[in-house]
Amino acid sequence: MRDIVQIGMGKTAQRAHHLDDVAIVPSRRTRDVDEVSTAWQIDAFRFELPFVAQPSDATMSPTTVIEVGRLGGLGVLNAEGLWARYEDPTSVYEQIVTREEGVTAHLQQVYAEPVKPELIARRIKEIRDAGVTTAVRISPQHTLDLAPTVLAAGVDLLVIQGTIVSAEHVSTVDVPLNLKEFIADLDVPVIVGGAADYKTALHLMRTGAAGVIVGTGADWCSTSDEVLGIRVPMATAISDAAEARRDYLDETGGRYVHVLANGDIGTSGDIAKAIACGADAVMLGEPLRVAAGSPAQGVWWDTVASHPKLPRGAVGDAPDDYPFGTLAEVLTGPADSPSGRMNLFGALKRVMAKTGYRDLKEFQKVELVVDR
Amino acid sequence: MRDIVQIGMGKTAQRAHHLDDVAIVPSRRTRDVDEVSTAWQIDAFRFELPFVAQPSDATMSPTTVIEVGRLGGLGVLNAEGLWARYEDPTSVYEQIVTREEGVTAHLQQVYAEPVKPELIARRIKEIRDAGVTTAVRISPQHTLDLAPTVLAAGVDLLVIQGTIVSAEHVSTVDVPLNLKEFIADLDVPVIVGGAADYKTALHLMRTGAAGVIVGTGADWCSTSDEVLGIRVPMATAISDAAEARRDYLDETGGRYVHVLANGDIGTSGDIAKAIACGADAVMLGEPLRVAAGSPAQGVWWDTVASHPKLPRGAVGDAPDDYPFGTLAEVLTGPADSPSGRMNLFGALKRVMAKTGYRDLKEFQKVELVVDR
Amino acid sequence: MRDIVQIGMGKTAQRAHHLDDVAIVPSRRTRDVDEVSTAWQIDAFRFELPFVAQPSDATMSPTTVIEVGRLGGLGVLNAEGLWARYEDPTSVYEQIVTREEGVTAHLQQVYAEPVKPELIARRIKEIRDAGVTTAVRISPQHTLDLAPTVLAAGVDLLVIQGTIVSAEHVSTVDVPLNLKEFIADLDVPVIVGGAADYKTALHLMRTGAAGVIVGTGADWCSTSDEVLGIRVPMATAISDAAEARRDYLDETGGRYVHVLANGDIGTSGDIAKAIACGADAVMLGEPLRVAAGSPAQGVWWDTVASHPKLPRGAVGDAPDDYPFGTLAEVLTGPADSPSGRMNLFGALKRVMAKTGYRDLKEFQKVELVVDR
């Protein structure tokens, strides 16, 4: 089925495809854009936009998490980020934003400040009080430590996320997190990832998660390829995870685990392609940098950009040709820029209309071409 | 037959090709350039050049529509463009051309002015009076509203064009345009599109249209890929539509519907490749910006660049290395630039001569290579 | 055998490869560089270097033609170029070289001056008197007119060259040149081309030519693709012509027609790849611009760059990072630049040594990889 390439006499590799390699070619009926729905639901939570925010400090503060919720998406705060380390991170942001040189080293230093459970609780309360669906992200390494605090503070959804999360972590020193047991004991639904292939996605689905993140959250500022040699062709990874979703649905007689695409999604065109490959929703980080109120004022860094020993993402201002606007304009328009970076979900609706689909589940069947 | 690619376990895609991916390799006899004809005929109308103008306000005014007609092509005025909204759009053009920032927002504002039927009628009369074949474009959405005005004013050809037009538009609010019934009632021939695949092209042929537009009219300023994830590999799309033309010719026992290639055609080399893939004629927009008398003086915008909520094309001056000349020089030379942007149809004749073909219909059989 | 690609339902194309797409990977013995020979012989003429100069005025004056001959290659003067149009073209060159704008238009004007047979005769005499093998190029269109002059003046080899030459030119006005009859009547060997495929190459071999030129002489300044949609993937074209050479050798019981690769050869690496694909020798034009004594002092234009109606090549100075040197340094070194533009044939010897081959005919068998 899949194309296997002979790298050399001693090695084969699977042929894999990026979102950029594929395109949507309308080939069916058309439909009124007003009759298209982009709504999706995970567990008891329904959202008008198939959109979960990447829990990066560059774009997610308690304020922007709340705003995302109000606009129809799911904001996620990083329970190990600046808002959990500093009473008031305003001046920390200011120093990062105005820094001219050595920004990575500065980030490393700023993130050396310990995480404070009481701050996590306070941030969660702030978001809950605003009345939106409340979600925070914790890393697999700190899940056992921080989960009690987070759960006690009353989250609606828990996001357990690392660059790569496997259902089988090996350690001879620590007792590794047993995701299956951990999730079974929880009352709140869990979103877990990232996974990059069919098998890992399927294993993570079997942990009882409500959603599985596919991809490492790479964007054009990421250097995971240069540093680790890891590059996840997202069209292939999403499609493989969608197959795992179908197989798991069959093996459980009806449990539908959502696939969240996280990586290489910078424009509304990318969002459409990710859904077309089988995603139920997308995670967005870097594209939110241009929203007014973004705490880092347009500067962007990925979570791994501040790694103490092995940073894996560039930090810097938005390119000059990026359009800026309100978060509402970024998400639902109207756009006054043709860049694909404004009115992200208005654009999704329009391509669904131009290809004649009514909802996301149907649109996952749209035909694609490969032309690169 | 067609190469099917496995994107992932849950998705396949067809391999598709752009005009840039193919090249013409002479492999037969050669012929005197003076013995080559580029003439074509649609319905009762014969043209020396296989060329229909894209109905963009940036290049098509009543004056340039007439000039195109006199030089052997078919000019098309947009019945929903600036000339239908403003008594005298001169100052509107001037404001667009001299604008330094926020051009897209300015376009959106300018196109918010309502369309005035009496202006449409006046523009059509001006063109008719000049004695050239008269054609205007209306959108599928406004066809039922505007067609009476347009027909009463006496057009020779009607162009019903949207980015993507299907023969089956779904709407629960409005009664959608039934193209087949609409065209059957008309006395003038209709050109309709764009279509992007075999099935849509065939369905549009079955509406009774005289010509079908293939492609969305994308050029290098378009951002349809970034905004919608839609990208039409034109070599494949044209070839598929040409097959629909053959199948429809067979099913009707002889009705030949013309295929007009509209997209990714910037140079004379692209024109030759589009015909080689099976097009009967090409639509040109952006390449006309360099013609003296172009109403926007070299500035170019696609029709969708002014969309009120989701603009999908950049607006701006021609690059510094573009050659400028009269419209006659652009179309039939002589060229004093090696860029492929002057003497567009003189170049077409020359490549036909170098490959030994006498007319366009024969030249559709020329051999191609794929090298990208 | 050859990979056939389905462009769309109505069109197929052959997959073809450029010299850039392939690379030489040493996989055999190695050899002392001093024991390698790059000599070749066409008809009675033997050359130390497998190198024929493109007859471009930018690099070929009577003086440089002679110098090429003395250094072991075959210089070729254009019998329809500046030296045949102007008594003393020095000031003409000076005007081209110092021109800042409108160079193409200026070239067109300069080449409007008629060709003067007496000048052709005088140039040929100058070259003959220097004692080197004497060759001039005439176009197929002017072969019948100019051949008497050229032959009377005493050339050793005649080059009949156009962008694309077929053995079957169709014209209803003129009596086209019958190459087979023309060559049969001649006493001097003829090199003819360019051809771009197997069949044309075979037909040209059957005219009785001693050598067939493969390719259109494109270099990175050429715009044949933009203007005509013609692009000749040289690795494929050379390999196809080499097969024609083998088939013709078989059908004639031993007549070996030389294949001269003409296009996309800018560096010594390209020369090696062209021979590896089956060429007996290469034609070089643009790479000679950096030689001291080049009449246009580093400015380069292809023959078709001055076409009166459809110029197909840019005119301009050499890029800043080009190395300059004597013609001897360009051809046989030593090089003090790592650019692949100096010591072109010393490099060829070295790659032959690194792959263990003794002469060009053996080296045509070297193994290649495709990696692009």
Place this chain on the structure above:
Amino acid sequence: MRDIVQIGMGKTAQRAHHLDDVAIVPSRRTRDVDEVSTAWQIDAFRFELPFVAQPSDATMSPTTVIEVGRLGGLGVLNAEGLWARYEDPTSVYEQIVTREEGVTAHLQQVYAEPVKPELIARRIKEIRDAGVTTAVRISPQHTLDLAPTVLAAGVDLLVIQGTIVSAEHVSTVDVPLNLKEFIADLDVPVIVGGAADYKTALHLMRTGAAGVIVGTGADWCSTSDEVLGIRVPMATAISDAAEARRDYLDETGGRYVHVLANGDIGTSGDIAKAIACGADAVMLGEPLRVAAGSPAQGVWWDTVASHPKLPRGAVGDAPDDYPFGTLAEVLTGPADSPSGRMNLFGALKRVMAKTGYRDLKEFQKVELVVDR
């Protein structure tokens, strides 16, 4: 098995892949980074890092050779480099580093100074006295001349390296080096290369070498492709050599010859991919230029960049966006740059952890995708 491509009717080529064409996609368990080992052993010598330094003067002085050894790698001094030609090369380095123009010509002149055996002996003693594993490189051409000096001075490992080394060199003038006899007579283990294909790698293994170098040591400054048309797709070359290693292991009933990847390795991601393709260790040159104490202070040149007649590599400063640090930071971190050029082997450990492997031998089995 391997994909064979028809270049033209007369030539085929193998499809080959670069390290850049492949990526690692985690698809298995994960593991604690502290439980991963990158150690390897060749003959009696064990190293914590799978890293052998390219013997380039730009980065390897006796001091840096010693430092590499202390940090866990194998430094290699060029016995035919500046330290063997000059009593004190400090001012020679200074002239190269401060040179603005004509650097290649200057290098050629500097390397015209004869090699002095007593200097080789002195450098080897200096390294030995420091207590690290001592290795020098000699070229195949000078192996018979220089080996006595080198062996008498007491090296631990001998590196016999040229761009391309075959087990069968043909010469009618000199008696070529018989590697098999030469190595059989030695007491010290030999690393030999470069090889670029399965057969040459196998033949070199059969000479009795302890390690075989795969690749020509190309980096982004190399111009071997432009000059010679030689380009070694390393993913394929490494994988082919790994197959030779397996076959040779079988044919000898247990002799394991190490495969050292040498070429296109600029970042930690490249290191991971090289091991993933089957390498036992990597050779690094250009990446070391940014280490404090590098004798050429960031300027880099490959050994062949100073070739007297045919230089094949550019000489110049590091790009502005390169990070600088101590050699320890370059090799084992911590990094404060996300470029993939710091903490090279910390990154290797991390990707091994993220894919769940404990040691290098296991990690050679990691799954790859091809996406370019």
